[in-house]
Amino acid sequence: MLQYVKELVDRLDNKKLEQIKEVATSKEGVIGITASIVLATAYSYHKHTTRPVSNGSPLVPYTFPLVGSTMEYRKSPEAFCRKWHEKLGPVFRAHLFGKEVTVIGGHEVKEVFLDKHFDFFAALDKTFNLRLLTGGGRPEDFKADPIRKIVTKYLTPNLDFYTDRVVKRFQEGVDDNLKGADSKEFFSVYPLVQHMVAKASASIFVGENLANNALLIDSFKNMVIDVGSELIPIPWIEPFPTLVYIRMWYFGKNAPSTRRHKQQLRAAIGPELEDRIHQMNTNPEWKRPNDILQDIIEKEEHPSDIPYIDFIITMITAIIFASIHTTSEAATTVLYRILDNPEVIEALREEQDQVFRKEGIDENAGAEVFTRSIIKQFVKLDSVCRESSRLKNEFIKLPHAYEGTTPLKLSNGAIIKPGEEVLIDIWKNHRDPEIQNDLKDVEQFKPFRFVSSEKQATKVGEDFLVFGMGRHACPGRWFAMQEVETIISMIIREYDIKATTPVTYPKSERGMPGGKFRLEKRKL
Numbered sequence: 001m002l003q004y005v006k007e008l009v010d011r012l013d014n015k016k017l018e019q020i021k022e023v024a025t026s027k028e029g030v031i032g033i034t035a036s037i038v039l040a041t042a043y044s045y046h047k048h049t050t051r052p053v054s055n056g057s058p059l060v061p062y063t064f065p066l067v068g069s070t071m072e073y074r075k076s077p078e079a080f081c082r083k084w085h086e087k088l089g090p091v092f093r094a095h096l097f098g099k100e101v102t103v104i105g106g107h108e109v110k111e112v113f114l115d116k117h118f119d120f121f122a123a124l125d126k127t128f129n130l131r132l133l134t135g136g137g138r139p140e141d142f143k144a145d146p147i148r149k150i151v152t153k154y155l156t157p158n159l160d161f162y163t164d165r166v167v168k169r170f171q172e173g174v175d176d177n178l179k180g181a182d183s184k185e186f187f188s189v190y191p192l193v194q195h196m197v198a199k200a201s202a203s204i205f206v207g208e209n210l211a212n213n214a215l216l217i218d219s220f221k222n223m224v225i226d227v228g229s230e231l232i233p234i235p236w237i238e239p240f241p242t243l244v245y246i247r248m249w250y251f252g253k254n255a256p257s258t259r260r261h262k263q264q265l266r267a268a269i270g271p272e273l274e275d276r277i278h279q280m281n282t283n284p285e286w287k288r289p290n291d292i293l294q295d296i297i298e299k300e301e302h303p304s305d306i307p308y309i310d311f312i313i314t315m316i317t318a319i320i321f322a323s324i325h326t327t328s329e330a331a332t333t334v335l336y337r338i339l340d341n342p343e344v345i346e347a348l349r350e351e352q353d354q355v356f357r358k359e360g361i362d363e364n365a366g367a368e369v370f371t372r373s374i375i376k377q378f379v380k381l382d383s384v385c386r387e388s389s390r391l392k393n394e395f396i397k398l399p400h401a402y403e404g405t406t407p408l409k410l411s412n413g414a415i416i417k418p419g420e421e422v423l424i425d426i427w428k429n430h431r432d433p434e435i436q437n438d439l440k441d442v443e444q445f446k447p448f449r450f451v452s453s454e455k456q457a458t459k460v461g462e463d464f465l466v467f468g469m470g471r472h473a474c475p476g477r478w479f480a481m482q483e484v485e486t487i488i489s490m491i492i493r494e495y496d497i498k499a500t501t502p503v504t505y506p507k508s509e510r511g512m513p514g515g516k517f518r519l520e521k522r523k524l
């Protein structure tokens with residue numbers, strides 16, 4: 001029945017969805033939805049008695065249908081992963097987030113990441129559909145492929161070229177926060193690095209001029225957080241894809257924060273776009289700005305059936321969603337590890353001095369020395385970044401939808417049916433000594449363990465899944481890690497940093513490390 005309703009909603013246009021909203025919020029609608037939920041629950045309860053095996057995989061037993069094992073997982077994802085891996089092995093079935101799914105860890109993750117029939121974005125769309133959430137664009141414009149192409153063609157090959165402006169904007173980001181003071185205690189790392197990342201990324205994505213626009217920077221920083229905070233999972237909705245879908249659409253249509261960000265992006269990018277097109281058409285002397293926006297204008301075809309500005313805003317929105325929060329969170333994770341292990345700071349400063357001496361760089365030089373080729377020589381720093389990311393609170397995530405047309409049998413016997421989703425168990429692979437190539441003390445943070453191992457922080461594999469793996473592995477990872485490593489390099493070179501309260505690490509799947517810290521200009 002629910003599948004039928006889902007298909008119905010998929011075929012509806014916005015006007016009809018408005019009508020559904022009216023019905024859903026009426027008294028009769030509420031009674032109808034409640035009755036459907038009760039009926040579906042009863043049906044599901046009847047169907048799901050505790051079975052030892054499901055679709056060829058051992059099944060995590062659960063008592064209550066619909067809820068399944070979600071509560072057990074959310075109470076302590078780590079305990080859940082540990083317990084069920086020990087009992088059931090690297091691949092098992094579990095009723096999580098509203099449905100039975102196959103959870104895949106161990107070497108078998110390759111069978112998902114390397115199979116072209118598995119699609120991360122198709123699965124993500126069901127719980128985080130960017131088009132619905134931002135209330136704009138056409139379904140095909142919010143796909144990964146065009147964004148992947150833009151990142152791969154225009155961003156990654158030009159990272160060296162962009163170094164100067166990145167460093168300048170990082171510096172500005174710190175100055176904005178210190179407001180002329182030499183020292184300040186911060187409540188948390190995230191807002192500081194998020195501001196730095198947003199400014200530097202904006203200067204590359206939409207250009208130097210727009211990176212000075214405070215409202216646009218506000219959207220770069222807060223769009224993802226505002227949308228994400230509206231989507232805190234509601235356990236009673238999760239089992240009903242149609243309700244999840246309506247919730248996203250309703251939020252995208254009506255939430256004041258969505259409207260604000262859409263308006264801010266349009267108000268900033270619209271006039272800039274008009275001006276650039278005017279200049280390109282009329283002024284042969286015009287100096288072409290070097291940024292991703294200009295690359296898109298000149299080299300990307302735009303669909304003729306949507307206004308040009310909508311196309312551009314859709315692209316920029318998708319890039320913002322992929323890049324700003326992810327990179328800021330990564331930098332936050334690394335910086336807290338360093339604050340928690342202050343001896344690392346001295347080792348990293350020594351590494352900088354050694355590289356500077358080798359390259360004949362004056363030891364009093366400013367942050368502009370952190371070019372890509374210099375950053376690449378900071379192997380200790382890179383190891384700290386990989387190790388911090390390996391131990392991050394990543395548990396069971398990265399849903400992948402199986403888009404093959406016939407059932408697929410994994411090597412362990414698990415059957416994946418067309419249309420089903422699998423989830424990846426990052427926690428297991430990041431802590432399994434065998435997968436980790438016989439690393440010792442896998443639970444411990446050992447900052448320099450990857451120094452001589454050819455395992456850079458951007459090197460994906462079954463032992464490092466932060467950026468996914470295979471042909472859809474994150475194409476922005478070189479840019480992201482360069483930003484993270486430049487931020488850390490700059491901060492430790494120019495400031496003394498010290499945790500002023502104990503660093504805390506989240507035990508749940510949401511959240512980041514926390515704790516206050518002090519930044520103080522170094523007296524060299």
Ligand code: HEM
Nearest residue numbers: 120144147148322323326327330467468469472474476480
């Ligand atoms: C530390 C920061 C980042 C993390 C942790 C991260 C993580 C990920 C992950 C897990 C995926 C899915 C991979 C898969 O399906 O196997 C992904 C895909 C993607 N990421 Fe990132 N990402 C980061 C930064 C960025 C940046 C800075 C950009 C762009 C400038 C970016 C653009 C993309 C795109 C376009 C895809 C889709 C690739 C495809 O499906 O072909 N990411 N990212």
